[in-house]
Amino acid sequence: MIRVKYLIPTLFLAVAFGVSAQKTTRVNAIKANDYGVVYSLPKTSFEITLLVKKTTYRKGEFYxxxxxxxxxxxxxxxxxxxxxLEDISIVNRGIPDKNNSFMVAFRPKSLEPFVHLREDGVIVTINANPESETVEELKIPQGLPxxxxxxxxxxxxxxxxxxxxxxxxxxxxxxxxxxxxxxxxxxxxxxxxxxxxxxxxxxxxxxxxxxxxxxxxxxxxxQAEYFTHSYTVVPDERDIDRRVVARFSEKLGPVDADNLAGEAIYLSLVNKTPKVEMQLSERDLKRLENKLSDGIVYNVPGKAMLNIEFRNRTLANKEVDVVQYGTQDVLVRRMFDNTKQPIKVYFYPELGAIKQIIQ
Structure with missing residues (x-):
């Protein structure tokens, strides 16, 4: 049998360093669960991590x-x-979207179908073992003892x-x-x-x-030492215009957004995906509902520009993928009816988007 790979365009999964892997669990679609597996799609959250240097100065006795x-x-x-504030990293972390949980239902005659889920229920693969992730960690410089x-x-x-x-x-x-x-x-x-x-x-x-x-x-x-401090931003469907996500003080270090002792760190997020307005008839809406309920729903993230400013200086300006700015589509269930060689599907777990399909 010829194995064909469908390569999905690369997505901006991580804006910067700091991707951590989650454990996954294999769930078999068997008679006991009516050949169905419940999974969640993620929505985008941004983890903003500040690398901070704390310098302690002590005067000498004979100064x-x-x-x-x-x-x-x-x-x-x-x-x-x-x-x-020495550096900043931004990581796209997909968190489960409670409003987007689905059941992938396989036909009883399918060849031993199974799904891999993250610990939080987000879908990772179908009929395939997860690929090993390269875990990158934020490198903290060595300070002065x-x-x-x-x-x-x-x-x-x-x-x-x-x-x-x-x-x-x-x-x-x-x-x-x-x-x-x-x-x-x-x-x-x-x-x-x-x-x-x-x-x-x-x-x-x-x-x-x-x-x-x-x-x-x-x-x-x-004496110098380094540490990190993180903040999480979960966008909705609207643009973000210079939202204060944190503050920073030379005397206190990183503080919360509402602590006026520090200077503001601003985040802006601008949707770059054109919105297509569709006028669907009642019949078309019904067909769309049936389609979403009878297949494997996945995310098609939108593109956005993310900008972070501090003291009138741009700390980050990146193109990112945002699930909330995108749409959804479906892999029809009959794709998985092959009784000889099951189709394998790999997802970007942080986005719920398809990474690769192999048949």
Whole structure:
């Protein structure tokens, strides 16, 4: 038998990184369930994920002496936490549409028909095992770890000094001593040179670690960490014009849309699929109802432009698929009456649209 593949045009399933797979369940159409399987079609929701950097600044104990002893012009002079919006991702996630649940009914003589459903009931395949999904995860950058406690490296003389100014002077001398030791090792003039490459690395790393910790007593320290925060938007059949979906504050980070402590993040969604107005007679409407009730209903998503703005800057501008802007169609039941070689149907689970038909 010749196997023919019907390739469906590629859809914009994921706008950005971050697609997660759901487990599926095989449901057989057998006599016990009247050869019928109930399934749901999804509707579009957009999961908007913000990648946020949290930077913690700590002033150094000797910051007033940074210019005098080390020539540092702009040390950190106050403790503070600053949040910055580093990146944004948008993922098209299909959620079950409670108004679009159907039963796919097979004829008793069909060859062992079955359907794969997601855990939430959304249809994935007919007469075929689901294809393995490539799961992509949002990559969170590695932050800057907390600084080493500089007091671990202070000399006894520094600890016993009677004033902060005197302590700062002694620590500055210690920093210059470390720099001199490093230079001597690099030039081969040190009295006790490391015996091999491993020892060289250990010694240099320790000198750098001590210098950095002591210098931060003047410059201050900086620690950075990254995290994500997500919001969900479920459009209806209408366009969205600069809806506030979230807010962002440098002092608080991501906050809810109604929290005026943050600046607004706007989302716009414009339907690009021409709407065809059809005047159907009562007879045609009846035929359409019968067609939808006697086959496998699937979604034909519409196209839309999605735009996200923050501080008058465009963060995302993508063409996306939106189920709510599209229509529905039907695979007639007689397609599955073949008793020798069943037709296989693969869906885009996030959209309820047909991906591929194999017969």
């Amino acid at each position: 007033p002496y940074a210019q005098r002893y080390l020539g540092i012009e702009k040390p950190i002079t106050e403790d503070k936490i600053v949040y910055t 907390p600084s080493v406690n500089p007091r671990n490296y202070l000399s006894q003389e520094t600890l016993m000094a009677g004033s902060t100014a005197r302590q700062a002077e002694l620590v500055a001398r210690q920093i210059f001593g470390l720099r001199s030791s490093r230079t001597d090792i690099l030039t081969g003039e040190a009295e006790n040179m490391p015996p091999d490459g491993n020892a060289y690395k250990v010694v240099m790393d320790e000198i750098n670690r001590q210098e950095k910790a002591l210098t931060e007593l003047f410059t201050g320290s900086e």
